[in-house]
Amino acid sequence: EIVLTQSPATLSLSPGERATLSCRASQSVSNFLAWYQQKPGQAPRLLIYDASNRATGIPARFSGSGSGTDFTLTISSLEPEDFAVYYCQHRSTWPHSFGPGTKVDIK
């Protein structure tokens, strides 16, 4: 089974700053990696699929990069509504596991 690790566990930043989140796979997942945002009390929302493709309606400040085992989600300039938990998930082989999440909170 492929294990995803995310770092850091918590990222404390101010609005307007750049956020860089990492997701690492225990073996190659090619580009079959997605990123999700979850706010308290809400269902997750798809941000990025296949490593670098923004989902419908996702602002351009969100971008994804990487392939193989190392992936990055970048938020170019944090808006107040971006403070949330972010998860990566692969769909390379079954099981399609999630990473443990990165919480982006207000500094």
Next chain:
Amino acid sequence: EVQLVESGGGLVQPGGPLRLSCVASGFTFRTYWMSWVRQAPGKGLEWVANVGPDGSEKRYATPMEGRFTISRDNARNSVFLNTNNVRAEDAAMYYCARDRDGKDLWGQGTLVTVSS
């Protein structure tokens, strides 16, 4: 409106049955893979199971294999998750989700509480 609506959660007894349902609307349900994902209180997301468009292909997370069953009824635009032996560690919010290149549509979730 394109949406997923889960139901069937609530208080369940350890060792008892659980049947969760998810009704889809606003899209061609029979052409999509569908998923169940759960989230224990204060914890991260955990993928549970997937079912293919015609219901013949099913995949489970290792801890759920043999204990949970995913199924679908395309005539009723519905996907289901069943178990006959609920454990304390199954207490969670259960979400159904539509699968395309990622899980691009989620329901609001149904909360399962396990207690005697």
